[in-house]
Amino acid sequence: MLIRKAPEIRYSEVTPKQVYLNRRRFLAGAAGLALAKGEAAGAKLENLRKSEFSTNEPMTPYKDVTTYNNFYEFGTGKADPARNATKFQTEPWQLKVEGHCNNPKTYDTDSLRRLAPLEERIYRMRCVEGWSMVIPWIGYPLAALLKQAEPTDKAKYVAFESYYESRQMPRGRYAGIDLPYREGLRLDEAMHPLTLLCFGLYGDVLPNQNGAPVRLVVPWKYGFKSIKSLVKIRLADKQPSTTWSISNPREYGFYSNVNPQVDHPRWSQASERRIGEFFKRKTLMFNGYGEHVAPLYDGLDLKKNY
Numbered sequence: 143m144l145i146r147k148a149p150e151i152r153y154s155e156v157t158p159k160q161v162y163l164n165r166r167r168f169l170a171g172a173a174g175l176a177l178a179k180g181e182a183a184g185a186k187l188e189n190l191r192k193s194e195f196s197t198n199e200p201m202t203p204y205k206d207v208t209t210y211n212n213f214y215e216f217g218t219g220k221a222d223p224a225r226n227a228t229k230f231q232t233e234p235w236q237l238k239v240e241g242h243c244n245n246p247k248t249y250d251t252d253s254l255r256r257l258a259p260l261e262e263r264i265y266r267m268r269c270v271e272g273w274s275m276v277i278p279w280i281g282y283p284l285a286a287l288l289k290q291a292e293p294t295d296k297a298k299y300v301a302f303e304s305y306y307e308s309r310q311m312p313r314g315r316y317a318g319i320d321l322p323y324r325e326g327l328r329l330d331e332a333m334h335p336l337t338l339l340c341f342g343l344y345g346d347v348l349p350n351q352n353g354a355p356v357r358l359v360v361p362w363k364y365g366f367k368s369i370k371s372l373v374k375i376r377l378a379d380k381q382p383s384t385t386w387s388i389s390n391p392r393e394y395g396f397y398s399n400v401n402p403q404v405d406h407p408r409w410s411q412a413s414e415r416r417i418g419e420f421f422k423r424k425t426l427m428f429n430g431y432g433e434h435v436a437p438l439y440d441g442l443d444l445k446k447n448y
């Protein structure tokens with residue numbers, strides 16, 4: 143059957159996945175049109191590899207992924223980033239890789255994106271505040287970039303820094319955290335194949351509110367480790383200081399692995415609400431990625447190293 147009449151599709155049958163696939167088809171058409179009109183067709187990311195690391199759980203609707211955000215540089219309310227980041231200038235962009243490595247280098251977005259084949263990775267994401275989403279990210283393992291940098295023997299950690307410019311982000315002043323936003327990983331965590339350097343979601347380049355043009359995605363850790371709008375990556379010999387551990391070290395540790403057994407000082411982390419669902423679900427150790435990442439923490443007391 144070539145044409146399926148609309149009345150045959152009940153709204154309840156339309157899963158986020160179908161919406162996504164339809165949207166993709168639509169975007170393919172739109173990009174073709176843009177080309178025909180001689181415009182740059184940069185919005186769509188094509189030839190995505192599928193990944194064995196993707197979950198097949200239902201995806202969180204695009205609308206929620208792009209309107210329920212944490213990006214304190216654009217305001218602390220969940221709806222603020224979508225509203226306040228619309229004019230965020232992400233072109234030209236530079237990401238500097240420096241520190242204890244043989245090949246320090248500055249990349250623009252295009253050269254960075256072309257460094258390795260892009261994959262689609264559908265990951266569960268768990269925010270420290272008790273909600274979670276399932277998001278089809280687009281990117282490649284951060285390891286590809288770090289390998290090109292050739293870390294020296296001194297490199298044991300990786301420090302990350304976000305863009306911060308108060309004229310573009312006037313609300314940053316009232317965010318209550320130290321900006322530019324900074325995060326860190328141990329080198330082996332940063333090199334782990336699950337750790338993604340991310341350029342898009344749902345088939346598109348990243349919307350500004352989700353961390354355009356390039357961010358980190360670390361699915362077995364609380365969301366705040368997944369730093370947005372990256373401008374600096376530094377190979378470090380010591381554990382770097384991070385935004386949330388500076389502002390409140392008792393509540394936010396360096397590791398911040400998703401761990402239902404370690405409560406936040408002010409609330410339990412044993413369960414979570416998947417955005418769009420009504421009932422709470424149990425939070426899984428390492429957000430369900432234990433088979434891949436548990437060996438990284440052999441012999442480490444995860445209650446002390448929260």
Ligand SMILES: Nc1nc2c(c(=O)[nH]1)N[C@H]1C(S)=C(S)[C@@H](COP(=O)(O)O)O[C@H]1N2
Binds near residue numbers: 370
């Ligand atoms: N630069 C920067 N990165 C950030 C944040 C932020 O405020 N600033 N918030 C973090 C938090 S707490 C979460 S839960 C995720 C949210 O990512 P999303 O809005 O794309 O779902 O981004 C993380 N990265």
Ligand SMILES: [Mo]
Binds near residue numbers: 268
């Ligand atoms: Mo978060």
